[in-house]
Amino acid sequence: MSDPKLNQLLDEINSLVNQAEDMDELQRLHEVISMQQEASSIQPPTGKWIKSYSEGNIVYGRPRFSRKQAAGLSHRQTGRTDGSLSSALETSVEMTDDFSHINAETFLQELKRSLGEDLDDQETPQASSDWSVRKSLVSGWWEKVRPRLVEKMVAKQHVASPVCQKCYLSPAMIHCCDCRPHPFLCARCDISIHKAQVFHNRDSITDGFFQPLPPTSCYVEKVLTQCVCLVPLEMPGTICSCPQSLSVITGKPISVVTMNGRYDLNLPELKCEVCQATWSAGVDELVHNDYWPATSQISTVYATDILFSFEELKMAAPGMSSQAFLRMLDQRTVRFGRTGKIIADSFRKSFLEWEAVRFEVDKVIREDHFNCPACTPNMLAVSVDGNRKHYRLYQGNRPSLMVSS
Structure with a gap:
């Protein structure tokens, strides 16, 4: 108790x-x-x-x-x-x-x-680690600045004729996008500069507006005329035993395709004034100057940069066709005031031959792109994903597929 x-x-x-x-x-x-x-x-430091x-x-x-x-x-x-x-x-x-x-x-x-969600920092995209908040802040910034960008784009289309930024004597008649930071040139300076730089994208200043100008057009006495442009190539110093009396003349017409589209130019030729000997560029000279022939007649050549770009694009997007790539180049041709189409069949054939030649070159220099250090000479790694698939087939009661795997 x-x-x-x-x-x-x-x-x-x-x-x-x-x-x-x-x-x-x-x-x-x-x-x-x-x-x-x-x-x-204690006050926290500035960095969080x-x-x-x-x-x-x-x-x-x-x-x-x-x-x-x-x-x-x-x-x-x-x-x-x-x-x-x-x-x-x-x-x-x-x-x-x-x-x-x-x-x-x-x-x-x-x-x-x-x-980082302080109220004082709400205006900057770095103020929050939340993706949706950052996205809304960035969208708000673009919406706020869009009217000003529209005004700037419209004002850019109309330009008063400035003074030539090379000689500072004559009024500018040409605007070259590739000659920055001094893009405005007069007619004489334009010819002296772009006689060799034929791949520059130029605009003519007509009535205060920009108009795309092909490289085969230039101003002579304030009149737009047609001119001959030569493909930039390395040329030999001598072609005969005569004294130095060589002159550069216009050769056969040729189409050069770069990442900016198609250019209708001419091949350069050398001629001796004494013995009348001539020299013209062939396949060897074109390949040496980073061009790749499209046909046996060398009527069209491709810059090797476009072939490298197409290869990298196919590796990133295997489903993209060559015709879509060439249509993009055609649009760039029209955008910069030039004309002409790029033939898809010759491009595909030329690209395949370029890849075959590169493969042979890699064999010569003993560069193997398909060598796996983990598999040769003895296997050092196995596929864990294969074991996972085998386990899932076993758990799914699928013996036929499991045996076949």
Whole structure:
């Protein structure tokens, strides 16, 4: 049998023990909160750093156990009925609620600072790590600046005739996009510069507006006339034993295709004024100058840059056809004021022959693009994906496919 007085005494002892434990917990909580308030009073540096573990989890500004204890104490202290003990516990509950509110606000502020969501930085795309927020901010910036860009684009189409930026004597009649930072040229300076730079994209200034101008057109005495442009090639210094009396003459017409489209030019030829000996460029000279023939008659040549670009484009987008690539080049031809089409069949044949020649060259220089260090001479790696597929077939109860794999 149990003695009622003994049971009452044990209950009082247990209540006193619980009271002592609760006061110790409150004391520890008070110390943690005071330390955190001192840390929050220090101004953070300009750069915002996020502390994290090696696994990538964020380290919060205060320990997690303090938050759990604060929440637990606020609910645990409501069942006391003793006079002095209840008054002390009510005071502790009020202190706990105040501390919990302060900690929550501090935690939210620190979290916002760590995520870069300060209200002062809302106008910059770097203010938030949220992708949707950054996207909306960037869209808002473009929407804000779009009217100004429209005005600038319209104003760019109308240009008053400035002074030539090379001789500073005559009014400019040509605008060359490739001669920046001094694109405006007069007729005489245009001929002296672009006689060799035939691949530059030029515009004529007509009534204050830009008009695309092909390389075979130039101004002579303020009149637009046709001229002959030669393919830029390296030419020999001598072709015979006569003294230096060589002259450059116009050779056969030829079409040169670059990344800016098609150019209708002429091959250069050398002629000796004494013995009348001549020299003309052939396949060897064209290949040496980074051109690739399209036909045996050398009526069309491709710059090797366009072949490299088409190869890289096919590696990035294997489904793209050569006709789509050539249509893009035709559009660039028209854009810069030139005419002419690029034949798809000759381009495909020329490209395949160029690839075959490169393959033979790689064999000569012993460069193997298909050598796998992990597979030769002995296999050093296996396909983990194959094992995964085997496991999935086994789990799917498909023995026929599993055996065939």
